[in-house]
Amino acid sequence: MDIKKDWRLMGQEKYLKDVELIFSHYEPQHKNNDHDHCEFCMSKFMDKEGFLCEGYCTLDKYRWICPSCFNDFKDMFGWEVTDE
16 A cells, blocks of 8 residues: 555645654643544544543644554654653
């Protein structure tokens, strides 16, 4: 499969190329928002059983990436994972 033609790619390189990420337990950023979605496959992150409760995120914890999409795109996007 040609990773550059993957259905999950929707222009994320504009804001996720070469960014630092951390691996973290999911916590909502705002009290009015109880979930987020993977920036690629749209899997739901939520601090509730049955949903993704940890993954990779930007340092501000605004953008989340599930472990599967992280593994698929880490080389293409040049991600560096740092300690929190």
